[in-house]
Amino acid sequence: MSSHKDVIDDKDLANLAQVRALYAHADPVPVDLTERIKFALTVQALHAEVAELMDSAMLATRGPSAPVEPMPTESVTFSAASVSLMVTANESDIEGRVRVDGWVTAPGASIEAVTSEGSTSVISDANGRFVMDDLPHGPIHFVIMVEPGDETTRPVITPTIQV
């Protein structure tokens, strides 16, 4: 006969595993919750301004568990008070990778692409253009420093999109 003073055994653990499966099935963690939390933490850490997604005909903001959609070829524009960013994603010449062609309203700005693999930075040219041709498919967001090196300007962060 078991007692509540006995040590928790494998049968209890098996019961709990069933309870866990039940709740995980009937009331799952929202698929994009962890991504949204990480985004909020980044914004807080950077004291960043969040850019608004202006048009999203092809690229929707969605969680990383969403199935990979056909590669979007339309541009997406993000807008903040200090800067706007337009990006287009295409298949890269590098097999299985993504190429992003971008334009920011600030020449010499630093654009950091944050992906599941980490982050990559480039500086926009005199016309505000930049290219990144070795990015992974999946969620991506950008952090823009209009005047890199100037600690007093707030970075601008975009919502996460799927490429």
Next chain:
Amino acid sequence: MTPTPTAPDGLGTLAGQAFAAYRAGDRERLSSLVDLVTPVLWNAARSQGGTPSMCEDAVQTAFLQLVDRAESINEPAAVLGWLVVVVKREVWRLARGSRREIGVEEVPEAPAQSLDPEAQSILSERQRVLWQHIASLSPRCQELIRVIAFADRPDYAAIAESLGMPVGSIGPTRGRCLQKLRLTLGSDPGWAV
């Protein structure tokens, strides 16, 4: 009685390690912490009866507060319990709306667990049976069982305490709630494991 197990791979231990590494400057580890503990925090939030959007806000707020107060947290190893306390309090604060702030001591007991009709309709036959048995437990036990189910054996005692249950209510001993679940399932011929 065996000594309190300190399995190195308990969720609480892993969370404590990730948080300690984050505090020591490894900023990437904050993401690991979010991935590790969001399921248990989501269930701690939902077990209080908050709406999904309220619970999402509560979990997010707990992490933002953690980062804000990272340096003043005395026991990085106890970060899981700390987060559970904040989530539970936050859900109740949001549920009360603008009425008033409530302190930790005032957090009321969780209601009986409920599932939307839609959620109930997707349960398997066996899960339907399990759900009946869960519903036969006291609301307090339902809450405890739901939350610890998303953690590991070494974490049960700390989680129970974070939920406001008496010290020693569970772990390393079975405690009354796990015992009741065991008995009710054991008495059901339809649930022969």
